[in-house]
Amino acid sequence: MTSIHPSNRHRFWPLLRCFLVGAAFCLPLSLTTAAEKQPLSRGEFVFRATGGCSCHTDFQNKGQRLAGGRSLKTPYGPIYSSNITTDKSTGIGNWQAADFIRAMQQGVGPGGKKFYFLEKHYFPVFPYTAFTKIREPDLVALWEYLQTVPPVVARNKPHDMMPPFGWRINLIVWKWFNFTSGEFTPNPAQSEEWNQGAYLVKAMAHCEECHSPRNLMGGLKHDQLFIGSKDGPEGELAPNITPDKTTGIGNWKPSDLSWFLKTGQKPDGDFAWGLMSEVIFEGYQFLDTADLDHIVRYIMSQTPVQHKVR
Template identity: 45%
Template sequence: MLLQRIIRALALAFIAVAGQPAIADEAQVARGAYLVRAGGCMACHTVPKGGQPFAGGRGMATPFGTFYTPNITPDPDTGIGKWSDADFLRALREGVSPAGEHYFPVFPYTSYTGMTRADALAIKAYLFSLAPVAAPRKAHEVAFPFSWRALQAGWKQMFFRPGEFRPRPGQGEQVNRGAYLVRALGHCGECHTPRSPLGGALIGLNLAGTADGPDGEKVPNITPDRDTGIGTWSAEDIAEVLASGTMPDFDNVQGSMAEVVDDGTSHLTDEDRLAIATYLLSLPPVRHGNPVSN
């Protein structure tokens, strides 16, 4: 504990020298640490098996090429140490870098746009409390024309709808909390929704699974369809999967979902896991793909 406090103090001193405001609200940092878990940031921004946490460099294979995640530690040269609050909010809400470049939608800003300002800044506060790691960004391996960032402006016109999540009247607090976690923070639809040839999410098949997920993984249908989704699962079954990775048939989740559980959902509160489950079971069932247990 003492060593962690010393490292954090040095990191804050470094940030102050770099011209960034010091972090004064311990509660905000703690809240940000929780939200980082809910947002799945560690798994994507850390190279498996020995990579520095949040230092980026993890490759993600897609039909358009392989994208590498960036360093999101507060290193001023290779990370986000020079980012202002406005820079951070613009990245999450608009998919635009501090330099004004469009991010590729492999970065789930299309979901993060729904995040509240308070939650986004709490995540930034936590990330800026970490020790900086010098880790230059790896170049994406993406062929022309998909490598042109300028083309992302057109992609956004077709597929991106910015805006903060708004609770739906009449849904109840638990369902709305689950909707926020699934649709904004947890960005579940980014993996669990099939996409068009141009990479846009097929809204009519939201959360209905795809055979062509990240890194070529088969991603299951998590709508409450009884034949191809999770319609035979109870809310408690879903919450248990999020807590331990154990499915109702006593098999365990594999691949990237195992990382989601280990690095993310297993650290959430029981209340938030149950909220996610309740929201998923409130959705219209969509018949698509193969059963989750396959």
Template identity: 35%
Template sequence: MKRIALIVVALVLIAGGWWLFRGETRQPVAPSASKVDAATLKDPALIAKGEYLAMAGDCASCHTAQGGARYAGGRVLPTPFGNIPSPNITPDRDTGLGDWSFEDFWQALHSGKGRHGEFLYPVFSYTSFTKVSHDDALAMFAYLQSLAPVHAPTQASSLEFPYSVRSSLKAWRALYFKEGEFQRDATKSAAWNRGAYLVQGLGHCNECHAPRDSLGGQQGNASLAGGQIPVQNWYAPDLSTQANGGLSGWSEQDIVDLLKTGQSARGTAFGPMAEVVVQSTQHMHDDDLRAMAVYLQSLPARPAAVASASQLDTRALLAQGAKVYGERCADCHGKDGQGVAGIYPPLSGNSSVNEPTGINATRVVLLGGFAPVTQGNPRPYSMPPFAQQLNDADVAAVVTYIRQSWSNKASVVMERDVVKYRHTPID
């Protein structure tokens, strides 16, 4: 029934998109002559700036297939509506950006439109990239144009009907996309504004750290309030450090340490965030990381979670979990859940442990926890997988015990929840 309802809604959006498009021509439009001269794009300082910005935006992660040439595309990006392969953004004339002008690039980044005016699918995070400044976009384009061209045709997407009808995106954009560059807040510090620009725009943190509805749009104004990453089955936590936030109690240094090394006194980056640290944030300037931390610390407190009345008697479940924890976990994470500083992350107050769904802790117990290898932490300790040693009941019990011990007051994880993630790949 849910799938039928989604298709009905999508058909309504397509009809709306068709209606809005009626009378418009869709003939390909040749790119206009660029107002940016070739000498400007070859400026070494501009190219160096663009290289840093492309790294800060983590562009290579999406635009590089495993084992493929950097920025040559081909990585398949999964969505609930089908898979979309990323395009080649090297300056190859036939398959990349070789024939693109800067104006074409700006239109894609800022307006979410392709070279011929077609709407781009929002798996490309233009809902955030629209905030990137014109000057920064020019630097990024100069850098991409300086790369060696790679001939790599873009694969066809596997979007299912009706989502494959691109005209429906006009209705989607009307609901979820607000075009416009980042606007500085004169009442805030320079560090806050820089951090807001990086988090809201170039770093596109909200693309993962916000809840999404059935059409893939971000729900309401829940900025950086945490959300399950579609298809990948990880939960990106709420990023508020204030009361009831996902990072409640985190200091500025805790945030900087996690982004720089993949590990802090309060937790460790796993799953998709580990890749972000490896590919992007560990290479960022310290003042930019500190600016991001300043901005995140300004996020508001969150409403206290309303505990739902449970008819479950969890005493047996918690007793079983305590037994498993004592046998399998306490030697590293401690009987008090505090871990060992710089080696084993604490479990008490851990944002990945306390997130609403229990997905992260369940997956780490099953498949292991592998912190990223970074310049600041070149030999991280990893947690072994327990999928072969523990059955579903044991995993549910120990995760529930961890989520309800010490300072933790998260919900129960049921055995049926564990079954869903036992065979899910770690990446």
């Protein structure tokens, strides 16, 4: 074993530090260049912009990509994400494009029962409240991308939510109060770039689904979007991302935010953890600089709200 002579230690540590700092810089850079090599197909673009559907992969238990089974904590008990691979018996391999589009736009499963109250309504952990805003050609492209996901046999687990919250029939009432279907409509008073950012954020990246507080029914508080939530998804704290200088990200430069969405690194050198790191690494990091800039422009244009999330 080689050891460093004590008299040489003062030379070794700066060198090692140099190397570590260099490596820390090179890692995100290499991710960046890898991600920018090829332009994405529209379908993969939509997939990445949603955060790579990362909730459908059970990373913690080394689950297969998009095969579901991941426990997502809700205040009412755990719910398990579903298998969205092309497996015919346990995934969505038997679905038609129209089934997928309806699921995304209306939050209902395939089958198309005649009566609304008999349909399989989805729990809003599946953020169809955002995805309903995705334009139909983009949903079709996403559907086509999902056809390229290899089939994995993994049976969906029933949820463990306590009654009566676990009863799907309640979702009709929930939707009545908390859900409006319909695709994104641009704001004509704003620029094209701003609207592009708004579309990416609200329809695909669903930032507000995690970064906003919810009412007693678990619906988003629409007058408090982006101000952060102390019980965000999986019980994690989701910070205030309005441009407030003391409690939000008002001290971040626009380039800090796009760098963060590309690499997970914050201006103070810390890295994102939890669900944020998953949506970055499975999704947002693959978007090109122009798209990230649009997202940043939209987020930074929000009204700063002082709201400390503990």
